[in-house]
Amino acid sequence: MAEPxxxxxxxxxxxxxxxxLGRRGGVSNGVVAGLNVGLGTGDEPKAVTENRRRAVAAIEPGARLATVYQVHSADCVIVTEPWPDAERPHADALATDRPGLLLGVVTADCAPVLLADPVARVVGAAHAGWKGAVGGVTDATIAAMEALGAERGRIVAAIGPCIAQTSYEVDAGFRERFQEAMADNAEFFAEGRQGHFQFDLEGYVVARLQAAGIGAIEPLHLDTYGDPGRFFSFRRATHRAEPDYGRQISLIGLPPQ
Incomplete structure (x- = not known):
């Protein structure tokens, strides 16, 4: 019996x-075994296509999936129709007010953020790695949602599986870049081994959403690095010297009216 x-x-x-979503319930094999949805992996294209079909079916059967070509930017696009894979815009967030679409972002340690204004019937999804997070990808998503009629005080947001602070070691130069952006950013770094720190990506994203005036924020506190049975992790694959790494997907849409 197939794993759900x-x-x-x-x-x-x-x-x-x-x-x-994580890695459970897919058809891929090898180091990307499971529900790998990464178009940029070395996985069999047929397996990735099937995994994406299963992902959509688990959330909203019959919906059309819209994704972007993620580049660690702070750019958000408004979606009215999905793009062919080869024509996906370079961006790291999406927003829509169209039912029947599922917005998807793929991650493998970065923070997936799903947002919604249920009253205005507007949703958004953002891929927040450290570059996009400090660059303002969540702010861009909120702005795009407001352009569709959302109000930030009504917007709610959830942060899914991402690398936890205990798993995210960075050097002093990384910490200094964040502090240059804003001195208060030092609070997101805990002391690590000499010359290194532990960065709280999830906590930083929460703080950016709070500063933007979002109504309610829910971090799921799921560590991609520390749970190899459930999640893909770029950093874990790198530490293990694996030749490839999978990507998981996070999805949000609107129910029919």
């Missing part, structure tokens, strides 16, 4: 088609 797709959901997004 594991879906992690957020209380603040209850009533909306959404989910933070």
């Amino acid at each position: 797709v594991e879906v992690n959901r957020a209380r603040v997004l209850e009533g909306l088609p959404h989910g933070f």
Whole structure:
């Protein structure tokens, strides 16, 4: 019997088609075994296509999947129709007010953020690695949602599986770059081994959302690095000298009216 797709959901997004998926429930094999949805991996294209189909079916059967070509930017695009894979815009966030679409972002340690204004019926999804997070990808997503009629005080957001602070060691230069952006950013770094620090990516994203005036924020506290049975992790694969790494997907859409 095939393993079911594991879906992690957020209380603040209850009533909306959404989910933070991991690696369980897919057909890929080898180092990317499971529900690998990464188009840029060395995985069999047919396996990735099937995994994406399973992901959509687990959240909103019959919906059309919209994704972007992620480049660690702070750019958000408004979606009215999905793009062919070869024509996906270079961006790291999406927003829509169209039912029947599922917005998807793929991650492998970066933070996936799903957002919604249920009253205005507007949703968004953001891929927040450290570059995009400090550059303002969540702020860009909120702005795009407001352009569609959302109000930030009504927007709720959830942060899915990402690398936890205990797993995210960085050097002093990394910490200095964040402090140059804003002195208060020092609070997101804990002391590590000599000359190194532990960065709290999830906590930083929460703080950016709070500063933007988001109504409710729910971090799921799921560590991609520390749970290899459930999640893909770029850093874990690098530390293990593996030749490739999988990507998981996070999805959100709007129910029919």
